[in-house]
Amino acid sequence: xxxxxxxxxxxxxxxxxxxxxxxxxxxxxxxxxxxxxxxxxxxxxxxxxxxxxxxxxxxxxxxxxxxxxxxxxxxxxxxxxxxxxxxxxxxxxxxxxxxxxxxxxxxxxxxxxxxxxxxxxxxxxxxxxxxxxxxxxxxxxxxxxxxxxxxxxxxxxxxxxxxxxxxxxxxxxxxxxxxxxxxxxxxxxxxxxxxxxxxxxxxxxxxxxxxxxxxxxxxxxxxxxxxxxxxxxxxxxxxxxxxxxxxxxxxxxxxxxxxxxxxxxxxxxxxxxxxxxxxxxxxxxxxxxxxxxxxxxxxxxxxxxxxxxx
Numbered sequence: 001x002x003x004x005x006x007x008x009x010x011x012x013x014x015x016x017x018x019x020x021x022x023x024x025x026x027x028x029x030x031x032x033x034x035x036x037x038x039x040x041x042x043x044x045x046x047x048x049x050x051x052x053x054x055x056x057x058x059x060x061x062x063x064x065x066x067x068x069x070x071x072x073x074x075x076x077x078x079x080x081x082x083x084x085x086x087x088x089x090x091x092x093x094x095x096x097x098x099x100x101x102x103x104x105x106x107x108x109x110x111x112x113x114x115x116x117x118x119x120x121x122x123x124x125x126x127x128x129x130x131x132x133x134x135x136x137x138x139x140x141x142x143x144x145x146x147x148x149x150x151x152x153x154x155x156x157x158x159x160x161x162x163x164x165x166x167x168x169x170x171x172x173x174x175x176x177x178x179x180x181x182x183x184x185x186x187x188x189x190x191x192x193x194x195x196x197x198x199x200x201x202x203x204x205x206x207x208x209x210x211x212x213x214x215x216x217x218x219x220x221x222x223x224x225x226x227x228x229x230x231x232x233x234x235x236x237x238x239x240x241x242x243x244x245x246x247x248x249x250x251x252x253x254x255x256x257x258x259x260x261x262x263x264x265x266x267x268x269x270x271x272x273x274x275x276x277x278x279x280x281x282x283x284x285x286x287x288x289x290x291x292x293x294x295x296x297x298x299x300x301x302x303x304x305x306x307x308x309x310x
Contacts, residue, residue: 177258
């Protein structure tokens with residue numbers, strides 16, 4: 001009896017061993033197909049959705065095929081929602097491949113940004129995420145309650161997927177941009193220019209004239225930096241907090257945002273019929289060091305491997 005049980009045990013060990021060997025061999029074959037022959041299809045997509053095959057490696061952190069496929073599918077759905085473009089047409093294959101390569105480059109960049117941000121103690125909180133969603137809804141004129149439906153219809157993404165693939169990466173990016181633009185050592189000339197302009201304003205020179213001559217915001221410098229009316233929460237947090245803590249006619253100090261250094265004047269403030277606080281402001285923008293130029297320097301400090309995408 002004991003011999004029979006021992007025999008059965010050895011048989012099961014062999015079976016399990018062969019299953020494991022076969023599984024490893026299958027994964028190896030799929031990996032060769034993906035990386036060497038650019039295999040695609042239902043089986044390959046199923047494999048990469050459960051196994052962390054990397055499409056890129058950024059300083060030993062994986063950017064997976066599963067994430068890449070999910071993001072490209074969202075991009076494809078959004079393009080097809082807004083314009084006529086057939087991703088399956090062989091005539092468009094070269095364009096599609098270039099779009100995939102651009103997406104991969106962007107995902108590598110975002111992975112590096114997140115790593116650098118975390119290394120510098122930058123975190124993204126749930127409040128950050130919720131505020132970002134509310135700002136996106138406000139800027140696009142969509143009720144926050146309708147946002148989930150729009151995300152699904154336009155991108156094919158649920159809210160949590162949208163947060164993971166879009167919102168959190170963009171928040172790490174904007175926070176790291178703020179860190180770079182706020183760094184005085186990286187932006188000595190910009191801070192010197194902003195302080196000089198602030199001194200001119202304090203001595204009585206015209207805000208509008210200085211904005212026309214010196215502001216780097218080309219969208220409004222010709223009209224004296226006028227930003228028009230905007231509701232609370234419309235601008236990025238640092239700018240918004242400055243405006244809505246000022247008195248009418250007050251000029252701010254130097255305000256750092258991800259876009260550079262600002263000097264802001266609150267011209268008027270009121271409430272609309274629904275009780276929403278509105279502010280009419282203008283600003284002078286002083287550009288700081290180009291973030292992506294700075295990031296290129298950081299890229300040289302890390303190892304990046306990218307695999308071909310088709």
